[in-house]
Amino acid sequence: MQAQRYLIHLAHEKLEFRIPELESIAQLFGKQLGNIWDKRFLSYNARNGDGDIAAQLEMGGSLRSHTEEDGTRCPYIVFQDVNEDDIRNLMSRSVFGKQAYEIWGHGPDYDSLKTSIMKYSSEVKQKYFSYENSFCIRVKASGRKISLKEQIMKIESLQGQLPFAGAVNLNNPSNEFHVIEDYGSFSGKKILHPKYVYFGRLITDGQRSLISNYSVKQRKFIGNTSMESGLSLIMSNLAKVKNGDYICDPFVGTGSLLIAAAHFGGFVTGGDINYNILHSRGKSSRVGAGYREKDETIHNSLRQYSLGDKFVDVLLHDAARNAWSYRERKTNGVFDAIITDPPYGIREGCRKVGTAKEPLTDFSEFEVHHPERTAYHLNHVYSDLLTFASSTLVPGGRLVYWIPIYRPEYAEENIPSHPNLKLVYNCEQPLKKETSRRLIVMEKLNVSCQGSGAVNMKMFSGHNAFRDKYFKVSKE
Numbered sequence: 001m002q003a004q005r006y007l008i009h010l011a012h013e014k015l016e017f018r019i020p021e022l023e024s025i026a027q028l029f030g031k032q033l034g035n036i037w038d039k040r041f042l043s044y045n046a047r048n049g050d051g052d053i054a055a056q057l058e059m060g061g062s063l064r065s066h067t068e069e070d071g072t073r074c075p076y077i078v079f080q081d082v083n084e085d086d087i088r089n090l091m092s093r094s095v096f097g098k099q100a101y102e103i104w105g106h107g108p109d110y111d112s113l114k115t116s117i118m119k120y121s122s123e124v125k126q127k128y129f130s131y132e133n134s135f136c137i138r139v140k141a142s143g144r145k146i147s148l149k150e151q152i153m154k155i156e157s158l159q160g161q162l163p164f165a166g167a168v169n170l171n172n173p174s175n176e177f178h179v180i181e182d183y184g185s186f187s188g189k190k191i192l193h194p195k196y197v198y199f200g201r202l203i204t205d206g207q208r209s210l211i212s213n214y215s216v217k218q219r220k221f222i223g224n225t226s227m228e229s230g231l232s233l234i235m236s237n238l239a240k241v242k243n244g245d246y247i248c249d250p251f252v253g254t255g256s257l258l259i260a261a262a263h264f265g266g267f268v269t270g271g272d273i274n275y276n277i278l279h280s281r282g283k284s285s286r287v288g289a290g291y292r293e294k295d296e297t298i299h300n301s302l303r304q305y306s307l308g309d310k311f312v313d314v315l316l317h318d319a320a321r322n323a324w325s326y327r328e329r330k331t332n333g334v335f336d337a338i339i340t341d342p343p344y345g346i347r348e349g350c351r352k353v354g355t356a357k358e359p360l361t362d363f364s365e366f367e368v369h370h371p372e373r374t375a376y377h378l379n380h381v382y383s384d385l386l387t388f389a390s391s392t393l394v395p396g397g398r399l400v401y402w403i404p405i406y407r408p409e410y411a412e413e414n415i416p417s418h419p420n421l422k423l424v425y426n427c428e429q430p431l432k433k434e435t436s437r438r439l440i441v442m443e444k445l446n447v448s449c450q451g452s453g454a455v456n457m458k459m460f461s462g463h464n465a466f467r468d469k470y471f472k473v474s475k476e
């Protein structure tokens, strides 16, 4: 009998982010991805006449190991040593997960697929073959459409192994089955035959629908740099946000990252130096919308999604002198995660409170004092952020943030580091040929918050370092 395995089909986008998302979600549910991901299924991508992989796997054989394929590009992940509930848990959070299946059979071609389906537990299969259960079968492939005629031909070729007695119901079947054809890595040329084929019972969909449910287009309160919903949700997954967590965004802007964190059950807070954005003043970012209306606030955005009860508060603050630090440094951290997108100086300025002039000591002649602002060097933005995270995160809490990259000068060792924070992921999102941004995920070590330690920061030089390079590249 074949061992029970499950397959998750991932969306083919932001490839570097997919495994970190799944790994973080697995940890949330007490599993280690390394222990449940059957990587032997990746072998066919580098295969050169390895023979019948399915048969080798079932005999407990180990396939030729190879190093090229680490799974980053493969949209099909096969799981072992888990049950259906584990798979449902993963899919209850995954933004990359499109569909999950219980695998009934697999093989390098349709003949081996048939043999494999035949060998799958008849006890399991019988339940679904019964007269009372309607069903439907579809043929799917990543990145290509299979014509209806071809689908029917392929489905009919499996009929001998699939004696369904129930009625076919394409719209609302009791159970849905898919033939999944894997054509391997996209090489540009059209490959006629799949490299591997799976047959499985559809268990559940992932959370792709959240991307449109939370789309910034449907939000009243937005800004020039509002983070898109998909990435906001992925950041929350990488931060391992769970019910009841306390989440902070110290560069909160319009609060997109807080909305995603609240969706996953976090209580949210944050701060921004921009008075107008926090107090619904100034011009709206929507074309032709004029001035912001009173209800354009983060709290109202959360209410729009029935998440108003997750709002703690937002502060008008300067991230260079964080408002939480003094009290929290005495405790063992307060935030379960810090999720943020600091300003890079492209679409919004990097400023902090300060003055180049002689600082004032007598404020008596002012009715209202508006503090002056000075340049906030990118080096300091990130060293302050890491220091803040080190002193306010609980042990094991995650800091998830973006950093702009000028690709010709990028070196991994230049990513900011801090003795109390361990680098967990570093995923690139290309922007232009020579610029990109990287999503950095760090985890607070199990150390007391007291000794904040020094930040190692050699990334940027000059206040407008990244901005200058970005616009130089844009003009070329």
Ligand SMILES: C[S@@+](CC[C@H](N)C(=O)[O-])C[C@H]1O[C@@H](n2cnc3c(N)ncnc32)[C@H](O)[C@@H]1O
Binding pocket: 223, 225, 226, 227, 250, 251, 252, 253, 254, 255, 256, 257, 271, 272, 273, 274, 277, 317, 318, 319, 320, 340, 341, 342, 343, 344, 348, 349, 350, 351, 352, 353, 376
């Ligand atoms: C990239 S935007 C964040 C956008 C936000 N994620 C959203 O979805 O709307 C960076 C934010 O940092 C704020 N900011 C700039 N300098 C700051 C400082 N010194 N302290 C706190 N916030 C600052 C800006 O006003 C801006 O709202």
